[in-house]
Amino acid sequence: MATDSQLEIWEVFMQSKSGANYIHAGSVHASDKRMALQNARDTYTRRGEGTSIWVVPATAIVASDPNDSEMLFDPANDKIYRMPTFYTMPEGAKAI
Amino acid sequence: MTEKEALFSYCLRLGDDALIHSYRLSEWCRNAPMLEEDLALTNFALDLTGRARALLTYAGEIEGKGRTEDDLAYRREERHYFNNLICELPKGDFATTIVRLLFTATQEHLFYSELTHSQDGTLAAIAAKTVKEAQYHMVHASDWVRRLGLGTEESHERLERAIDELCPYTGEMFETDKVVAVLQDKNIAVDNAAIRSNWKTYIEDILREVGVMVPGSQHMQTGGRKGIHTEYMGHILTEMQYLQRTYPDATW
Numbered sequence: 001m002a003t004d005s006q007l008e009i010w011e012v013f014m015q016s017k018s019g020a021n022y023i024h025a026g027s028v029h030a031s032d033k034r035m036a037l038q039n040a041r042d043t044y045t046r047r048g049e050g051t052s053i054w055v056v057p058a059t060a061i062v063a064s065d066p067n068d069s070e071m072l073f074d075p076a077n078d079k080i081y082r083m084p085t086f087y088t089m090p091e092g093a094k095a096i
Numbered sequence: 097m098t099e100k101e102a103l104f105s106y107c108l109r110l111g112d113d114a115l116i117h118s119y120r121l122s123e124w125c126r127n128a129p130m131l132e133e134d135l136a137l138t139n140f141a142l143d144l145t146g147r148a149r150a151l152l153t154y155a156g157e158i159e160g161k162g163r164t165e166d167d168l169a170y171r172r173e174e175r176h177y178f179n180n181l182i183c184e185l186p187k188g189d190f191a192t193t194i195v196r197l198l199f200t201a202t203q204e205h206l207f208y209s210e211l212t213h214s215q216d217g218t219l220a221a222i223a224a225k226t227v228k229e230a231q232y233h234m235v236h237a238s239d240w241v242r243r244l245g246l247g248t249e250e251s252h253e254r255l256e257r258a259i260d261e262l263c264p265y266t267g268e269m270f271e272t273d274k275v276v277a278v279l280q281d282k283n284i285a286v287d288n289a290a291i292r293s294n295w296k297t298y299i300e301d302i303l304r305e306v307g308v309m310v311p312g313s314q315h316m317q318t319g320g321r322k323g324i325h326t327e328y329m330g331h332i333l334t335e336m337q338y339l340q341r342t343y344p345d346a347t348w
Binding site: 006007028029030031032034035038039042043046 | 130131132133135136139235236239243
C-alpha cells in the first residue's frame with residue numbers, strides 16, 4: 001500500500017452559520033493549503049452544511065496523552081461548585 | 097431564422113455543453129487519483145448536470161412541442177446535439193481532464209458573467225447561478241495546472257501533451273453565427289468573440305507561470321454547433337441513451 005501517495009492529512013473544522021463554533025468535521029488529504037481548503041469544501045459542504053471552513057495540518061495539533069488523562073481530567077470531577085447550577089435563571093433569558 | 101428558433105438552438109448548445117462535459121467528468125467516479133479529487137470531479141459533474149437540466153428544460157418550453165429535459169437529453173440523434181467538440185473528447189489522463197476543465201471553465205466564467213445581463217430573464221437567472229460554479233471550477237483547475245506544471249518531470253510532460261491536444265478545440269468556444277447574431281441583436285446572447293482576449297490572457301498567464309509554451313495560432317477544429325461530431329460522440333450516446341432506448345418512459 002503506497003501510503004506516501006496520499007499526501008498530508010489536514011483536519012477540517014466547519015462553522016454551520018455565522019457566529020457558531022467551528023466543529024471538527026473530519027479530515028482530508030492535501031499537498032498544500034489551497035488544496036486542503038478545496039478538498040474540505042468538496043468533501044464536507046456538498047449539502048450546504050457550512051458557511052466557513054478551517055483546515056489545520058494534523059501535525060500542528062498537539063494532543064493530550066491518554067496516559068495523562070487521570071491527572072488532567074479527574075480532579076474536575078468533584079468540583080460541583082464550579083458548575084453554574086446554583087444560580088436562578090433570570091426570567092426571559094434563553095441563551096444561557 | 098426567428099428569435100424563437102434561435103433561442104431554442106442557443107439553449108440546446110449551452111445545455112449540451114454541460115450535459116456532455118458532465119458525462120466525461122462523471123467517468124472519474126471511483127477512478128480519480130484520490131478520494132477527495134473523486135468527490136471534487138463528480139461534484140463538478142453534478143453542477144454541470146444541474147445546468148444542463150435548467151437549460152434543456154427551458155429549451156423544451158421555448159420549442160413548445162412538449163419535449164421535456166429527458167426527451168432532449170436522451171431521445172435525440174447524434175446530429176441533433178450541438179455541444180462544442182472539446183466536451184466530448186475522451187476523458188484521457190488526469191492532466192487532460194484538468195486542462196479541459198481549465199479551458200472550458202475559464203470561458204464559462206467569462207461567458208456566464210456576461211449572460212447575467214441578458215434581456216432573457218430565464219437565461220440571466222441560470223447564468224447568475226452558473227457563474228459561481230464556473231468560477232470555482234476555474235480556480236480548482238488553475239491550481240491543479242500549477243501543481244502539474246511545477247510538479248515532476250512526468251506531470252509537466254503530461255500537462256504539455258494535454259495542452260497540445262486540446263488547444264485546437266478551443267476556437268469553437270468563441271465562434272459566432274446566425275443564431276448568436278439574431279439573439280445579440282435583442283441583447284439576449286453574449287458576444288463570444290469579445291471574451292476571447294480575456295480568456296487568452298488568463299490561460300497564457302498560468303501557462304507562462306509553469307513554464308509551458310503557449311501554442312501559437314493554429315488550425316481550429318469546428319463542427320459541434322452544427323451537429324457534426326467526433327467519432328467519440330456516438331459512443332457516449334450509446335451508453336447515455338441506453339436505458340431510455342431500451343425501456344422508453346422508464347420511471348423510478
